[in-house]
Amino acid sequence: MWRTRAAAACVICRSLANSSYGIKRKSPLQNLHLISRSIHHPYYPSSKFQRPPLRISIQLFSSLNRLPLRKIKLLNVKYGYQFHRNFWLARLASRLLKLRYLILGSAVGGGYTAKKTYDQWKDMMPDLDEYKWIVPDFIWELDEHIDFEKLIKAIPDADELAKLLPDFDKIGESFTSLKGFFSPGYNLVSEVIGASDLLLLLGSPGETAFRATDQGYDNDKQYKKVSDKEKVDQLQEELLRTQLKYQRMLERLEKENKELRKLVLQRDDKGIHQSKLKKSLIDMYSEVLDILSDYDASYNTQDHLPRVVVVGDQSAGKTSVLEMIAQARIFPRGSGEMMTRSPVKVTLSEGPHHVALFKDSSREFDLTKEEDLAALRYEIEIRMRNSVKEGCTVSTETISLSVKGPGLQRMVLVDLPGVISTVTSGMAPDTKETIFSISKAYMQNPNAIILCIQDGSVDAERSIVTDLVSQMDPQGKRTIFVLTKVDLAEKNVASPSRIQQIIEGKLFPMKALGYFAVVTGKGNSSESIESIKEYEEEFFQNSKLLKTCMLKAHQVTTKNLSLAVSDCFWKMVRESVEQQADAFKATRFNLETEWKNNYPRLRELDRNELFEKAKNEILDEVISLTQVTPKHWEEILQKTLWERVSTHVIENIYLPAAQTMNSGTFNTTVDIKLKQWTDKQLPNKAVEVAWETLQEEFSRFMTEQKGKEHDDIFDKLKQAVKEESIKRHKWNERAEDSLRVIQHNALEDRSISDKQQWDAAIHFMEETLQSRLKDTESVIEDMVGPDWKKRWLYWIGRTKEQNIRNETKNELEKLIKCNEEHAAYLANDEVTTVRKNLEARGITVDPCLIKDTWHQIYRRYFLKTALNHCNLCRRGFYYYQRHFVDSELECNDIVLFWRIQRMLAITANTLRQQLTNTEVRRLEKNVKEVLEDFAEDNEKKVKLLTGKRVQLAEDLKKVREIQEKLEAFIEALHQEK
Numbered sequence: 001m002w003r004t005r006a007a008a009a010c011v012i013c014r015s016l017a018n019s020s021y022g023i024k025r026k027s028p029l030q031n032l033h034l035i036s037r038s039i040h041h042p043y044y045p046s047s048k049f050q051r052p053p054l055r056i057s058i059q060l061f062s063s064l065n066r067l068p069l070r071k072i073k074l075l076n077v078k079y080g081y082q083f084h085r086n087f088w089l090a091r092l093a094s095r096l097l098k099l100r101y102l103i104l105g106s107a108v109g110g111g112y113t114a115k116k117t118y119d120q121w122k123d124m125m126p127d128l129d130e131y132k133w134i135v136p137d138f139i140w141e142l143d144e145h146i147d148f149e150k151l152i153k154a155i156p157d158a159d160e161l162a163k164l165l166p167d168f169d170k171i172g173e174s175f176t177s178l179k180g181f182f183s184p185g186y187n188l189v190s191e192v193i194g195a196s197d198l199l200l201l202l203g204s205p206g207e208t209a210f211r212a213t214d215q216g217y218d219n220d221k222q223y224k225k226v227s228d229k230e231k232v233d234q235l236q237e238e239l240l241r242t243q244l245k246y247q248r249m250l251e252r253l254e255k256e257n258k259e260l261r262k263l264v265l266q267r268d269d270k271g272i273h274q275s276k277l278k279k280s281l282i283d284m285y286s287e288v289l290d291i292l293s294d295y296d297a298s299y300n301t302q303d304h305l306p307r308v309v310v311v312g313d314q315s316a317g318k319t320s321v322l323e324m325i326a327q328a329r330i331f332p333r334g335s336g337e338m339m340t341r342s343p344v345k346v347t348l349s350e351g352p353h354h355v356a357l358f359k360d361s362s363r364e365f366d367l368t369k370e371e372d373l374a375a376l377r378y379e380i381e382i383r384m385r386n387s388v389k390e391g392c393t394v395s396t397e398t399i400s401l402s403v404k405g406p407g408l409q410r411m412v413l414v415d416l417p418g419v420i421s422t423v424t425s426g427m428a429p430d431t432k433e434t435i436f437s438i439s440k441a442y443m444q445n446p447n448a449i450i451l452c453i454q455d456g457s458v459d460a461e462r463s464i465v466t467d468l469v470s471q472m473d474p475q476g477k478r479t480i481f482v483l484t485k486v487d488l489a490e491k492n493v494a495s496p497s498r499i500q501q502i503i504e505g506k507l508f509p510m511k512a513l514g515y516f517a518v519v520t521g522k523g524n525s526s527e528s529i530e531s532i533k534e535y536e537e538e539f540f541q542n543s544k545l546l547k548t549c550m551l552k553a554h555q556v557t558t559k560n561l562s563l564a565v566s567d568c569f570w571k572m573v574r575e576s577v578e579q580q581a582d583a584f585k586a587t588r589f590n591l592e593t594e595w596k597n598n599y600p601r602l603r604e605l606d607r608n609e610l611f612e613k614a615k616n617e618i619l620d621e622v623i624s625l626t627q628v629t630p631k632h633w634e635e636i637l638q639k640t641l642w643e644r645v646s647t648h649v650i651e652n653i654y655l656p657a658a659q660t661m662n663s664g665t666f667n668t669t670v671d672i673k674l675k676q677w678t679d680k681q682l683p684n685k686a687v688e689v690a691w692e693t694l695q696e697e698f699s700r701f702m703t704e705q706k707g708k709e710h711d712d713i714f715d716k717l718k719q720a721v722k723e724e725s726i727k728r729h730k731w732n733e734r735a736e737d738s739l740r741v742i743q744h745n746a747l748e749d750r751s752i753s754d755k756q757q758w759d760a761a762i763h764f765m766e767e768t769l770q771s772r773l774k775d776t777e778s779v780i781e782d783m784v785g786p787d788w789k790k791r792w793l794y795w796i797g798r799t800k801e802q803n804i805r806n807e808t809k810n811e812l813e814k815l816i817k818c819n820e821e822h823a824a825y826l827a828n829d830e831v832t833t834v835r836k837n838l839e840a841r842g843i844t845v846d847p848c849l850i851k852d853t854w855h856q857i858y859r860r861y862f863l864k865t866a867l868n869h870c871n872l873c874r875r876g877f878y879y880y881q882r883h884f885v886d887s888e889l890e891c892n893d894i895v896l897f898w899r900i901q902r903m904l905a906i907t908a909n910t911l912r913q914q915l916t917n918t919e920v921r922r923l924e925k926n927v928k929e930v931l932e933d934f935a936e937d938n939e940k941k942v943k944l945l946t947g948k949r950v951q952l953a954e955d956l957k958k959v960r961e962i963q964e965k966l967e968a969f970i971e972a973l974h975q976e977k
Contacts, residue, residue: 237547281976282410284969285573286347286402289412290359291962293345293398305580306572307345307412308565309442312453313465314338314418317484320520321453322346322415324532324558325565326403328367330356331415332381333525338427341384342395343438344415351404358383359400367405393431396438409566413451414442419465436468443472447576449568450479452512456489456499466508476511478572480565486517486556487539500550513568516561517551533558574973581966584959591956599949606957607941607950614714614945615931618721621701622924628697630912636697637908641689648677649900650772654893655862659824663890670896674747683740690911691731694919698722717944721934725926735914742910746903750895758877761898766870768897773863780856784809807843808834808853816861824862826854866893 285305292303312318319331319340326348332339354367356376365376380399387395394417417435428434443450452469454460473479481502483489489499501507503515519536521527536557545551554560595604605613657669702718752758781787785802786794798806811834816822826834831847838845873891876884884890934940 280349280410281969281972282347282349282412283402284965284972286345286400286412288962288965288969289345290400291958291965293400304445304447304576304583306447306449306569306576307414307442307445308449308451308569309439309445310413310415310451310453311439311443311465311469312418313455313463314420316418316453316455316465317520318415318418318453321451321482321484321518321558321561322413324518324520324529325409325413325562327405327408327529328354328356328403329373329525329529330367330376330380330401330403332377332384338393338418338420340415340417341393342387342417343398343442344380345398345400346413346415347400347402348408348413349402349404349410350406350408352406354405356401356403359402367403391428392434393427394434394438396434409562411566411569416442419468421464439468440472443469446478447572448478449565449572451565452479452481452510454481454483454502454508455485456483456502456517457485457492460498460502460507463508466510470508470510474511476505476513478568479510479512480561480568481505481508481510481512481515482561483515483517484520486543486545487519487522490543490545496545496548496550499545503551503555514564515555516564517545517556518558518561520558577966577970577973581963581970584963584966588956588959588963591952591959595952595956598952602949604953604956606954607945610713610945610950610953611717611935611941614717615935617714618702618718618927618931619924622698622920622927624701625694625697625920625923626916628916630916633693633912633915634905634908636693637690637911638904640693641686641907642904644685644689645682646768646771648681650768653677654896655824657896658862658866658893663884663892666892670892674899675744678740678744678747682743683736686739686743686907686911687731687736690915690919691729693911694915694923695726698726698923713945713947713950716946717934720940720944721927721930724930725923728926728930729919729923732914732918739907739910743903743907746906747899749902750899752877752880752895752898755877757898758880758894759874761894761901762870762874764901765894765897766867769863769866769870773860773867776856776860776863780809780860783853783856804843804845804849805853807838807841808845808850809857811837812850812854812857816857822858824858826851869893 289303289305289307292305310318310322319333323329323331326346331344355364356367357364358379365372365379367373367376380401383399384395387397387399389395398414416439419435419439420432423429423431442448450469450473452465454463454466469479483499483502486499490496498507499517503517505512505515519532519539521532522535540546540551540556543551546553546556653670653673657666657673660666660669699722702722703715752761783802784806785798786796791797815830815834831850834850835845835847869891872889873894876889876891876894879885879889880891880895934944
């Protein structure tokens with residue numbers, strides 16, 4: 001550039017001197033270029049040099065090769081007074097010879113001097129290859145993009161150029177004033193170009209070709225004194241100062257922009273532009289990712305949408321980097337222990353206030369207040385603990401968190417548990433493999449951006465995550481490498497070049513899109529984000545790594561990192577989101593086709609809709625309990641209660657009382673037994689019967705099929721609701737006390753009012769005794785084996801024990817026939833007699849076997865006698881009214897069964913009232929509570945509402961929702977472009 005300017009100046013000066021633009025004489029020397037004055041105008045005295053010019057004609061060099069150049073003959077200079085002589089012929093010959101020798105000598109001497117001077121300058125100049133980085137890359141590539149030959153042809157000739165160009169002295173002053181606008185490498189570039197001009201001038205013959213101005217001569221001496229190292233140091237310091245100055249200006253502008261955007265967002269938040277407000281792009285994208293996290297990929301449709309996956313070794317500084325990007329200390333912290341126990345998805349977006357909130361909560365945490373920050377960290381820690389299942393250390397459940405604030409870069413990051421090499425005693429045995437599987441699951445996404453965090457303060461050979469990242473992304477097309485704790489690394493690492501090798505990607509066997517070095521504080525958990533940023537900026541200002549060019553300015557600070565990650569994230573989103581939308585569109589078509597073929601007459605109901613339908617059916621069935629008739633309730637209760645207490649009444653009340661000798665003793669025994677029974681067992685037994693009856697009726701309504709409308713999908717849910725509701729239900733505690741009084745009063749009454757009640761009691765007694773007799777006959781048959789008819793008809797025989805039992809039975813029946821008034825128990829002598837009689841027939845019998853057999857034989861005999869007595873008492877109601885006076889017939893056992901029957905009827909009526917008025921309503925309330933709990937528990941719904949139909953409807957709904965949200969996001973993305 002400067003060579004061209006000098007050559008052009010010479011041509012212009014010559015043109016102006018010889019042209020006729022209204023000036024007959026030569027132009028003033030002050031208006032000519034400095035180099036032109038020294039070459040073309042030797043009469044103009046210089047301040048330091050007064051040497052006579054050579055009488056030669058030279059061809060002037062110019063980079064403007066296309067301009068017409070003329071030979072200019074230098075004029076003679078005369079010093080002092082010279083006498084004229086008349087030897088003109090000799091004088092002419094001598095001058096001709098002198099001219100020849102001068103031309104020859106000047107050519108030889110000038111060439112030698114130029115070569116010598118050129119070599120000296122060449123040795124003095126530093127190696128310019130080391131300073132190529134000062135000049136921008138596009139300067140060296142100009143010849144590839146600009147055709148200089150066409151440019152030179154387009155330049156006008158000297159005469160036309162002289163008309164256009166102004167005074168060059170003023171132009172030089174203008175260039176001097178513009179120096180401050182160039183980069184710190186301006187001085188060095190100017191020196192290189194000036195030196196090139198001089199070297200080109202040295203290529204011309206003659207002494208005057210390399211004579212420069214006073215300023216060039218002084219600069220030459222100055223650069224000789226200054227060493228190359230000092231120049232480089234000075235330039236680097238000046239470059240760093242300039243970069244820092246512009247960095248501060250950029251930060252100031254960003255801060256002002258942040259405040260302005262905050263004001264705009266606040267105005268929008270107040271509703272001034274509410275009609276134009278829409279959901280932000282990053283929020284729409286985050287919603288899609290939340291839906292995909294719950295989507296069961298049963299149809300080979302995988303989630304390939306981009307997100308930033310943060311991976312690294314444990315305690316490498318992952319959380320600190322995320323906090324610097326989010327500009328808040330939002331994560332729980334711990335030194336030397338695992339704090340991240342489950343994936344945390346953080347959605348960063350811009351907003352008027354710096355707040356954070358969870359996906360499933362409406363509470364906002366103000367990140368500018370320390371108490372809210374502490375509450376947020378505690379909430380994250382609690383959610384992590386709750387997500388970890390028993391016996392595990394880490395969880396695959398994702399915690400979704402949204403952080404908004406002015407100036408935040410929009411992106412979605414997923415913080416994963418740190419990769420470990422050793423499982424400690426406090427961890428589950430499979431913790432290491434689980435962390436690896438979680439990390440691989442997220443990194444296998446071909447569009448996921450891997451943010452690989454490496455601790456710079458430890459040996460690189462101890463890193464585990466770099467091998468894992470290189471396996472998932474061997475080409476490094478979606479990996480960004482971050483070296484943390486660079487301050488400790490610079491202080492402790494013996495060889496700083498090792499850090500340079502890491503940042504240049506030459507140390508680890510992995511590739512990456514970009515390499516960054518950051519400082520995330522001094523290790524104090526109480527440090528604020530602002531103090532960490534100031535410390536990071538101060539460190540890199542004074543860092544030798546940056547001064548010695550081991551690190552580039554764009555590779556340091558978390559600010560540059562967040563900008564780079566955000567740009568990469570949105571680039572990946574724009575490249576892949578439409579492809580993902582098309583994939584979900586195809587999946588939707590396949591699912592809809594499958595539904596039409598398999599369930600053509602059914603509406604597509606997902607789990608939530610099916611649950612609501614089942615909920616309504618269950619509540620309808622619970623309400624139907626109140627519509628059961630009182631008669632049905634009382635019949636069921638009375639029958640069930642008698643089945644439970646009949647054994648106790650016969651065995652413990654009726655039989656012992658019937659063994660007495662007279663009616664007075666019978667009634668006394670019965671009253672005592674009934675009183676004891678009522679006080680201790682009967683009320684509790686009645687409540688148990690009522691509760692079981694309610695359960696049975698509830699189950700019957702819940703499980704019975706209702707024809708074609710019955711849907712077996714609801715069976716498991718109904719069963720679970722029934723079991724949980726019954727488990728929660730508790731009968732009214734005061735019911736037993738009130739029931740005890742009622743039952744006691746009912747059993748005290750002995751007055752049978754009419755013949756109908758008398759006949760009903762006899763019928764009740766006969767049914768009970770016949771049932772007992774039938775059971776006794778069955779027991780005896782099992783003891784003695786089949787009779788002769790069954791043996792002949794069915795070809796079955798008796799066992800040895802059954803034969804012994806049969807012989808014992810026959811012997812005991814003889815004993816009863818001899819004494820029909822025999823007591824219920826055998827005396828010892830009677831047992832001995834029976835045993836000896838059997839031994840006489842060769843049968844050895846144990847005394848216990850004889851007593852057991854006697855109990856069943858006597859029981860059968862007693863029941864048959866009682867049934868005969870019932871027949872006699874059918875016409876005994878008249879004697880009962882006269883209290884059996886003047887009658888040998890006594891029917892006290894009929895009165896006993898009437899009392900039992902009446903107590904059962906009154907108890908059943910009381911329990912029915914409690915059921916319909918209180919317990920059914922309480923059960924209905926429990927059912928509603930259970931259904932509400934199940935509605936909030938998604939795992940319960942997935943477990944209870946299963947089947948191919950449910951899964952197909954669920955996937956179809958989610959795919960539709962994902963596709964619709966993706967299309968809305970793509971439309972908003974195009975609008976933003």
